[in-house]
Amino acid sequence: MLLKTFGWSFAITAAGLALAGILWGWQGLAIVAILSVLEISLSFDNAVINAGILRKLNPFWQKMFLTVGILIAVFGMRLVFPVVIVAITAKLGPIEAVKVAIQDHDRYEQLVTSAHPAIAAFGGMFLLMIFLDFIFEDRDIKWLAWLEKPLARLGKLDTLSTVVSLVVLLIAATTVATSVPVHGGSGTVDKSATVLLAGIGGLVTYLIVGGISGFFEDRLEDEEDEESEEAAPAAKGGASLVGLAGKAAFFMFLYLEVIDASFSFDGVIGAFAITNDIFMMALGLGIGAMYIRSLTVFLVRKGTLDDYVYLEHGAHYAIGALAVILLITIKHEINEVVTGLVGVVLIGLSFLSSVVRNRRETEPGDGSEAKAEVSSGV
Template identity: 85%
Template sequence: MLLKTFGWSFAITAAGFALAGVLWGWKGLALVAILSVLEISLSFDNAVINAGILRKMNAFWQKMFLTLGILIAVFGMRLVFPVVIVAITAKLGPIEAVDVAINDHHRYEQLVTSAHPAIAAFGGMFLLMIFLDFVFEDRDIRWLGPVERFLAKLGKVEGLSVIVSLVVLIIAATTVATSVPVHGGDGTIDKAATVLLAGVGGLVTYLVVGGISGFFEDRLEEDEDEAEESAPAEKKSGGSVVGLAGKAAFFMFLYLEVIDASFSFDGVIGAFAITNDIFVMALGLGIGAMYIRSLTVFLVRKGTLDDYVYLEHGAHYAIGTLALILLATIKYDVPEVVTGLIGVALIGLSFWSSVARNRKETAAGDGDGSRQEVASGV
């Protein structure tokens, strides 16, 4: 099971390390290894979130996530995306932007870093919406019982997630975004308008992609219920459920890719603390991204989220923290190790709570009353 799931990750790691050693020597090999570890540590919570979505998809789309998805993650987000950002923000042509990325590493780093406020606002708003929609939803299983019960009551207010996100965005735009330090120079610059525009873009992207995928998922569930009630009639209909499932899975796949993109922002920016060579960066972060995808599939196939029910809670709280950290990095430098450790700590605590809950259930037996007593982790 382990080798089957992580086999491609192991193979790509070996090939990537060998390529790094040939092209850049021992120094390049070390940089690629460090970047891989950085990406894994920053994105472990991403794997848990992805697993919660991926388990709803069939084997074909799970395979697409590991094949086409990894190409998008490595070449799209770690290689092409920063160059596109440079081209847009610096108003360069595509060829000139590629030339800067390859031949002028210092200027490339400056241009990508100067675009960080917009990137952080977009990704921060997208991730914040994921977190808020999770905590404002009423759930049967609660990790932080009293807190999550209170938030679920607040969540009955229509559109509260959007309202809170917009308030947070306005606060960020009028505080940290008004005096952003100039990279490589003295003084500050006002990025309030940029942050507002990018933040609204992240919010709209979440509402559109998440809304469409949720719509098709609900339709799919309705058709499945109808199929169970009248199986003969469904056979006569020509298999509309299969087509609808394909649409649902497609938009959920898009949703997954946008989530992955939002998680990768801090990794791409943080990688400049290690190297400004675009190819070393793409290779190292790409290897890390491959492990995150393999870990996602592993969690799905092992049913880990069903066995350790608070893992999703811990991952979502880590997402909420990451969203706020991304907004803070518009002005302040937050070490990547801090971001990574917070995520690992929250997921570790949720895992420990899940283990404790399982032990209580085992000790209490199968009685309904006993199960209700351990419904909350804290």
């Protein structure tokens, strides 16, 4: 099971490190290895969130997540995306932007870093919406009941997540965004308008992609309920169900990719603390991204989220923390170690809480019935 799931990750790691050693020597190999560890530490909560969504998809879309999805993650977000950001912010043509990325590493780093306020606002708002929609939903299983119960009651207001996000965005735009330090120079610059525009873009992206995927998922569940109630479903009904399942899966896959993109923002920016070589970054972060995706599939196939029911809660709290950290980094620099540790600690605590819950559930009798309840997430 372990080798089957992580086999490609191990192979790509060996090939990637060997390539780094050949191209850049021992120093390049070490940098690529460090970047891989950085990406894994920053994105472990991403794997848990992805697993919660991926388990709803069939094996075909799970394979798409590991094949087409990893190409988007590595080449799209770790290689192409920073170059696109440079082209837009510096008003360069695509070819010129590529030349800057390859030939002028210092200028490339400066241009990408100067675009950080917009990137942080977009990703921060998208991730904040994920956290708020989770925490405002009334769930049967609650980790921090003293906090989640009152928030679930407040969550009965349908637009509360959007309102809270907009308030947070306004606060960020009128505080940290008003005096952003100039990269590589002295003085500050006002990025309020940029942060507002990018933050609204992140919010709109979440509402569109998340809304469409949720709509098709609900429609699919309704169709399945109707099919189970009918003794002999009509042929037309069966055909629509297949088509609807395909649409639902596609938009959920798209939603997964947007989530992964939002999680990758801090890794791409943080990588500049280690190197400004675009190819080293793409290789190191790509190796880390491959492990995160393999870990996602592993969690789905092992049913880990069903066995340890608070893991998903811990991951969403980590997402909320990351969203706030991203908004703070518009002005203030926060070490990547701190960002990574926050997520690891929250997920670790949720895992330990799940273990304690499982032991408590098995204490009354022989444990067979309780184990069944725990594994089913009841």
